[in-house]
Amino acid sequence: METVRNTALEAWMDENGHSSNSLAEAVNRAQERLTGRPGGHDGSSVRAWKSGRIRWPKSATRKALEDVTGLPAIALGFVPRGRTRSAPAPPQEDPDMKRRTLVGGIAAAAAAAAAPGTAAPRRxxxxxxxxxxxxxxxxxxxxxxxxxxxxxxxxxxxxxxxxxxxxxxxxxxxxxxxxxxxxxxxxxxxxxxxxxxxxxxxxxxxxxxxxxxxxxxxxDQAIKFRIWSHAGTMYRHMGRPADALAANDVARGLYITRRDPMFACLGHARQAATLGLTGDTAAVQRALDCAQDALDRANRGLARPVWMAAACDGAELETLALAAHLRLGNFEQAEAHAHRSLTLLRPQMQRDRAINTVRLAHAQLAQGDADAATATAMKVPADAATQHARVSRMLQDFGAALRATAHGSPTVKTWIEYAAAWRATA
The missing domain is CATH 1.20.58 (Methane Monooxygenase Hydroxylase; Chain G, domain 1)
Structure with a gap:
């Protein structure tokens, strides 16, 4: 029997960005959900469907294909046993127009199979x-x-x-x-x-x-990681280190951290920031060492979610190391990490730059350099100082610490006048 290519299936794969291997994997997973046993398909199976060598797959495979595509098997170009399919006429129109017409026809066929006589639903x-x-x-x-x-x-x-x-x-x-x-x-x-x-x-x-x-x-493993990692940060800001560590452990235990060291780096770094709340210097350093090792192993050229940009630059590791050492009272180390983070942060990351600038001011003040600390804090843009809740709170804390350590000095007067000026513009 002459084989006829299954152009309907090919068009669906092209429209949805599937290769033969990726479609085979999706069908195998769908078949496992249906039967409890994974399918045994690979790229050659899909190529057999596309070429027309297999015109009507087995029932479990058909159902899995329908689950994956959202279309009935007939709309995907498969032909039940006992029926014939004529070979398509040679193309005489523009290939792109033909593909668009064919894809539109697939959606229409699906609608007709589901509810004859009704208008086709949106695809x-x-x-x-x-x-x-x-x-x-x-x-x-x-x-x-x-x-x-x-x-x-x-x-x-x-x-x-x-x-x-x-x-x-x-x-x-x-x-x-x-x-x-x-x-x-x-x-x-x-x-x-x-x-x-x-x-x-x-x-x-x-x-x-x-x-x-x-x-x-x-x-999606990447978004699971982001959510649990954010949960850890939330509990850290709320002063609940046990919950923060537990949430971070969920993020760090995801498979993606073993597949991509960049995620492992971020997980270890955020754990270090949380461990800073516990006062365990050795544990913080171990976590930071693991984060640096993972960053060194990571392929920075891989495509990753847009929210990973600072982690890929190394800026996030420096930022979280700064937060950890500041909590521990290691102010010289905190200052060093602050300077590195501000160098690595991209220009558009204005929020992170403002936060790390205030952290740098705190580290400098804690080392007894009120003048340098005040000059640093005054570099924070007025809009960040007045409109960002975390930055505002950190600057208030800085002002209180400055008044406590340099009471009555000209530096304190300078800061009070400066803070009053940007509050007046809020």
Whole structure:
């Protein structure tokens, strides 16, 4: 019997960004969920489907394919036994137009199979996911510039809802649905982080629970890591080191930290910052050594989520080492890490730069250099000093420490006048 290529399946794979191997893996996972046993397909199996050598896969395979694609087997170009499929006529139109027509026909066939006589539902695809990921990059950019703002939290939460609404807006493949859950979890994690950064901890906990549920449905290890790691940071800021260490342990135990040392680096560094609350200098140093070792082993050229930028630069490790040593009272080491972090931070990371500048001022003041510390603190931009909850609180603490250590000095007067000036512009 003459074989006829399955152009419908090829078009679906092209539209959804699947290779033969990735589709085989997705089908194997779907088959395991259906039967309790993983499928045995590989790239050659998919190539046999595309070439037409296998025209009607076994029932378990067909069901798994339908779960993965969201389409009936017939709409994917498979032909039941006993039926014939004629070879397609030679292409006479533009190939791109033909592909678009074919993909549109697949969606229409799926709708007709599900509900004859009704209009075709909207097809949700990776282009929708790409649009959401672009919006996520915008949220991250806003966080780097401003951080902690209620507006960022609200926008991120609204975009999480938008990603979830797409789940019910039309048909989609399993890959697209998982990606939509990942997008929703990403936005919720940013809402969570904005609430943490703005010291709105009750709101952060609500976002955290929603983000954790969405991340589980997505199966995205990177976003799971981000959420649990943020949970550790939240509990650290709340002064609950036991909970912070436990949350960090969940993040550090994820498979992604073994697959990519850059995630391991970030996990160890955040653990070090939390251990700073316990006063265990040896444990902090061990964690920082592990973080540095992981950073040295990491391939910095790999594509990673946009929120990993500071970790990939090494700036995040220096920032968290600064926080840990400042907590321990190792002020000379804290100052050294502060200078390195400020050198490594990208220009757009204005929020982190403001925070680390205040930390540097604290380290200098603790070493008895009130003049240098005050000059450093005065470098913090007025908008960060007045509009960012963490920065404002840290500057208030700096002012109190300065008055306590240099009471009545001209430096204190200079700081009081400066602080009054930027408060007046708030």
């Amino acid at each position: 949700i695809g990776m282009s929708d996911v790409d649009r959401l990921q672009h919006r996520f990059a915008e949220i991250i950019a806003s966080d780097h510039r401003h951080g902690g703002q209620l507006g960022i939290e609200q926008r991120a939460a609204a975009l999480a809802d938008e990603a979830l609404n797409l789940q019910n807006a039309g048909s989609a493949s399993q890959r697209v649905r998982s990606s939509l859950y990942s997008c929703a979890a990403s936005f919720r994690s940013s809402a969570m982080w904005a609430a943490i950064d703005g010291r709105r901890y009750d709101d952060a906990k609500v976002h955290m629970r929603e983000a954790q549920a969405l991340a589980e449905m997505s199966g």
